[in-house]
Amino acid sequence: MMKMALVSVVILFLICSSTIASQVCDQFAATGRNVNVPLGYELKPTDALKWKFKDKIIFHKRQENVLVKNSDVKADGSLELTNLKKDQEGVYIPEVYDQSGKSQTTKSTNLCIMGRYKMSFSFTCVSL
Numbered sequence: 001m002m003k004m005a006l007v008s009v010v011i012l013f014l015i016c017s018s019t020i021a022s023q024v025c026d027q028f029a030a031t032g033r034n035v036n037v038p039l040g041y042e043l044k045p046t047d048a049l050k051w052k053f054k055d056k057i058i059f060h061k062r063q064e065n066v067l068v069k070n071s072d073v074k075a076d077g078s079l080e081l082t083n084l085k086k087d088q089e090g091v092y093i094p095e096v097y098d099q100s101g102k103s104q105t106t107k108s109t110n111l112c113i114m115g116r117y118k119m120s121f122s123f124t125c126v127s128l
Helices: 002-022
Strands: 027-030 035-037 048-053 056-062 065-069 079-081 090-097 109-114
Antiparallel strands (some): 048 056
16 A cells, blocks of 8 residues: 555656656746846846846846836846746846846756645554
8 A cells, every 4th residue: 555655646746747757847836935047147247237038028127227127136247036926927037237238158947836735645544
């Protein structure tokens, strides 16, 4: 009986792992948690920074002037998302321009948000 329960746990783990692996995600987070999406670039004080999500600008800063602030950004340029919801899942696109307006190389991040699950198992031993 214990072997059967152990096999069930292993099968459940494999199913969950294959589901997660089939998505092309750069970063994972759970609903209700906080996460930092890295900029992937060493931000300079003179740089302009823009973060986009679902074709909308969620943060835009030129030097010290913040033009759009629908999300928080840390000093290093990473995007700080708090109390995550499923609708915040997707591709976050940073754009950085130096003082002369030249685009700098950055990396987009596909954030996958998973529900929080609580699993419990119980075993009963019966002597024969």
